[in-house]
Amino acid sequence: MKSIFRYLGNNVLNLFVFLGKMFLFLMEIFYYLLIPPFRFKNLLKQIRFFGNKSMIVVVFTGAFSGMVLALQGFYALNKFGAEALLGPVVALSLIRELGPVLCALMVTGRAGSAITAEIGIMKITEQIDALTVMAVNPMKYVVVPNILAGIITFPLLTAIFDLIGIYGGYLVSVHALGLSEGTYFAQMELYVDMEDIRIGLYKALSFGLLVSWICTFMGYNAGYGARGVSKATTNAVVLSSVVILLWDYMLGAFLL
Amino acid sequence: MIEIKDLYKSFGKQEVLRGVNLVIQEGQVTAIIGRSGGGKSVLLKHIVGLLKPDRGSIFIKGEDITKLKGNKLDQIRSQIGVVFQGGALFDSMTVYENVAFPLREKTKLDKNIIHEAVLKSLHDVGLDGMEYKYPAELSGGMRKRVALARALIGKPKIILFDEPTTGLDPILVRSIHKLIKNTQKQYGFTGLIISHEIPEIFEISDTVALLHEGTIVEVGTPQEIQESENIIVKKFIMGIE
Numbered sequence: 001m002k003s004i005f006r007y008l009g010n011n012v013l014n015l016f017v018f019l020g021k022m023f024l025f026l027m028e029i030f031y032y033l034l035i036p037p038f039r040f041k042n043l044l045k046q047i048r049f050f051g052n053k054s055m056i057v058v059v060f061t062g063a064f065s066g067m068v069l070a071l072q073g074f075y076a077l078n079k080f081g082a083e084a085l086l087g088p089v090v091a092l093s094l095i096r097e098l099g100p101v102l103c104a105l106m107v108t109g110r111a112g113s114a115i116t117a118e119i120g121i122m123k124i125t126e127q128i129d130a131l132t133v134m135a136v137n138p139m140k141y142v143v144v145p146n147i148l149a150g151i152i153t154f155p156l157l158t159a160i161f162d163l164i165g166i167y168g169g170y171l172v173s174v175h176a177l178g179l180s181e182g183t184y185f186a187q188m189e190l191y192v193d194m195e196d197i198r199i200g201l202y203k204a205l206s207f208g209l210l211v212s213w214i215c216t217f218m219g220y221n222a223g224y225g226a227r228g229v230s231k232a233t234t235n236a237v238v239l240s241s242v243v244i245l246l247w248d249y250m251l252g253a254f255l256l
Numbered sequence: 257m258i259e260i261k262d263l264y265k266s267f268g269k270q271e272v273l274r275g276v277n278l279v280i281q282e283g284q285v286t287a288i289i290g291r292s293g294g295g296k297s298v299l300l301k302h303i304v305g306l307l308k309p310d311r312g313s314i315f316i317k318g319e320d321i322t323k324l325k326g327n328k329l330d331q332i333r334s335q336i337g338v339v340f341q342g343g344a345l346f347d348s349m350t351v352y353e354n355v356a357f358p359l360r361e362k363t364k365l366d367k368n369i370i371h372e373a374v375l376k377s378l379h380d381v382g383l384d385g386m387e388y389k390y391p392a393e394l395s396g397g398m399r400k401r402v403a404l405a406r407a408l409i410g411k412p413k414i415i416l417f418d419e420p421t422t423g424l425d426p427i428l429v430r431s432i433h434k435l436i437k438n439t440q441k442q443y444g445f446t447g448l449i450i451s452h453e454i455p456e457i458f459e460i461s462d463t464v465a466l467l468h469e470g471t472i473v474e475v476g477t478p479q480e481i482q483e484s485e486n487i488i489v490k491k492f493i494m495g496i497e
Contacts, residue, residue, distance in 0.1 A: 121347070130344035133304045135330035136361050 025217050029147050032140045039145055046149035053111040054157055061106050062099070062161035066168030069093055073169075074177050083177075087184040088191035090169035094162050095192065095200045101248050103161040104154060104207035108240040112215040115146055116236040119219025120229035128220075143216045150212025151205060158204035203251055207244055214240045257282035257446050258303065258414065263312035265298060272298050273309070274470030280463075285440055285447040287457045290467035291492070296450040297341070299467065300418050303448070304336055305329050316414070334362060337407030337415040337445075341422055343399040345391040351378070351402050352387035358410045377405040380439060397428040404435065408443060415440075417449040421456075429453055433460045454493055458482060466492060 073089040119142060122128050131138040166188075173179040215236045222232035258280040265273040272295040280286045290296050301307040303314055305321050313320045321332050338344075345354050355374045359365055365373075378384060381401040391399055400420055407415050417436065421429040433453075437460040440447050451457045458464065458478035465475045466489050474481060474489045481489060491497070 125342055125347075126340045126344040127346055129301075129306055130338070130340060130346075132306060133333055133336065133338045134358050134361065135333045 021221070022213075022217055025220070026213055028139055029144060029213070029216075032137065032144050033148070035140070037140075039141065042141065042145035043148050046145045047153055049114075050107065050111045050149050050153040051157070053114060054107045054153075055160075057106045057110050058103055058157050058161050059164050061102055062094075062164035063168040065098055065102055065161075066090055066094060066165030066170075067172045069098070069165070070169035070172040070177070074173065074179075083179060084183050084187055085191075086173050086177075086179055087169075087186075087188035090173070091162075091166055091188045091192050092196060094165040094169075095196050097200075097248070097252075099162040099165060100154075100158050100200050100203035100207060101244060103158045103204065104211060104244045105241055107154065107157060108211050108215070108237055108244070112211050112240055113233050113237050115212070116215045116219040116222070116233045117229055119143075119146075119216060120222030120232045123220065123222050124224055124229060143220065146216050147209065147212045150208040152208070154208030154211070155201045155204040158200065162200065203248065206247065206251070210243055210247060211240045214243065257317065258448070259313075259315040260299070260303075261313045261315070263299070263302060263314065264310045265295075265302065265307065266310055272470055273302075273312075276312070276467070276470070276472055278465055278472050278475065280446060280448055282446050283444060284462040285437070285449065285460055286463040286465065287449045287451055287461040288465050288467050289452055289454065289457060289492070292452065294467050295470050296467055297418055300338075300416050300448070300450050303416060304333060304338055334410065335413045337410060337412035339400065339403045339407050339415065339417045339420050341418045341420075343391070343403040345399060345402055345406070347391055350388050350390055351383070351394070354391070354402060355405045355409055358406065362410070373409055374405075377409045378402075380408065380442065381405045381435060397424055397432065400424070400432055401435065404439065408439060411443060412445060414446045414448070417447065417451075419450050419452070421451065421453055426456075429456055433457070436460055454495070455482070468492070 069090045070086060073086050073093075074083060077083050077086055077089065119128075122142065128138045128142070131141055170181075170184055173184050174181050218232040218236035218239070219229075222228045258278075260276050260278045260280075263273050263276040264271075276295075276299060278288075288296050288299065298307060302309055302322070303316075305324065309322055313322050315321075316332055316335075319328075319332060321329065324332060345351075346357065349357070352374055355377055356370050359370045359373060374387070375384075378387065381404050383398065383401050383405065386394070386398065386402075391402070394402065404415075404420075420436065421432050424432065433456055436447065436449070439445075449457065449461065458481070461478055463475065464478050464481045465472050466481065466486075467473075468488050474484055474486050476484065482493065484490065
């Protein structure tokens with residue numbers, strides 16, 4: 001019995017230490033965000049890295065998400081004779097919920113994991129130490145550009161995901177299910193507000209911060225050797241995915 | 257020039273440094289020898305402020321760097337070059353970009369001046385024509401040379417070498433040692449080499465210190481160390497446990 005309490009207590013303490021370290025890491029990021037020199041070249045490089053790594057996967061996932069939404073939506077709406085609302089169902093589901101969430105999950109798997117692995121390898125091969133001894137702050141040089149790139153690219157990739165998804169939905173609705181083109185788009189225009197788009201993009205922005213924060217933190221604190229880096233990468237993807245879903249619910253329920 | 261006073265460091269319950277005292281003379285090459293896992297690299301990391309000691313001080317030009325932070329620490333660091341064990345070259349950059357990095361980041365020198373400095377630095381380490389290769393395309397010995405070129409480019413007053421010949425064959429070991437000695441003569445830096453290359457290290461050092469179980473047990477010229485009556489020194493040199 002005693003050992004169970006010891007085990008639980010130990011884990012709870014470790015959890016608090018971990019959360020504390022993550023919080024301090026974030027505070028350090030915010031601090032260095034405000035202190036010059038600003039490394040625009042590194043920022044552009046990381047934006048390209050996020051976009052380049054994730055674009056194809058975002059396009060594919062977006063297209064198939066929209067197509068399957070149209071297929072399943074049609075099946076459900078058909079039961080009530082409300083097929084005309086298929087356009088808004090696809091668009092609202094994508095813009096408010098599936099776009100930001102699925103896009104964030106895909107980018108995490110593609111670019112987030114690569115960032116953790118890259119920073120982790122930089123750490124174990126002493127490249128981070130090399131930056132420090134050359135009086136170049138590794139937080140500013142490596143971490144901050146990734147955070148900013150995450151915040152900038154997630155909403156952009158989400159917008160692309162939404163557009164492709166809506167187009168995928170259009171292909172299935174109009175060309176496979178026989179819905180008229182006018183109905184698909186006109187109803188969408190009627191039911192989708194700017195507020196919906198704003199909510200979706202805010203979500204994407206917050207996911208961008210969360211994912212880049214978690215992935216850079218995990219890489220920066222990777223253990224030794226190949227095993228340490230692989231563990232950090234797995235943890236980064238798992239934790240990011242869980243946090244995306246959790247944060248999405250919290251935003252939906254309490255904030256947006 | 258570098259004075260280490262009563263330095264202690266533990267990681268958890270493991271005491272790694274147990275009161276290290278050592279003076280590293282200016283313009284000389286000092287080698288710290290000792291068994292693997294004996295705290296040599298930990299000691300080196302303290303000298304550049306990558307680790308903070310539990311107690312003790314390290315004076316570089318009269319400043320206790322264990323007490324320094326931020327810009328003041330960076331000012332001291334800018335006078336120190338480090339050649340890491342694996343080279344610590346940036347994988348995503350070419351040899352040229354790696355060597356140019358300290359000047360591009362920390363100075364406002366003109367592009368042409370940096371270009372000349374990079375070519376000279378690479379020439380001094382015998383790597384002409386390798387500018388546009390990536391670290392992954394280089395052999396272990398070449399990577400160490402690039403790391404030395406990167407350390408030399410800012411003309412630091414001190415260069416620390418963390419086991420610069422680990423993993424190299426005996427011919428390359430001698431070649432890297434010769435390179436360190438030649439560049440030291442040419443640039444006049446104070447060198448500190450962490451090594452366990454016995455007896456090769458004696459050929460290039462002015463002073464040798466043996467770090468054993470967290471303390472310096474003997475300091476002297478290479479000849480004094482080789483003729484030492486200290487049983488720990490004798491055993492280490494002869495490779496007896």
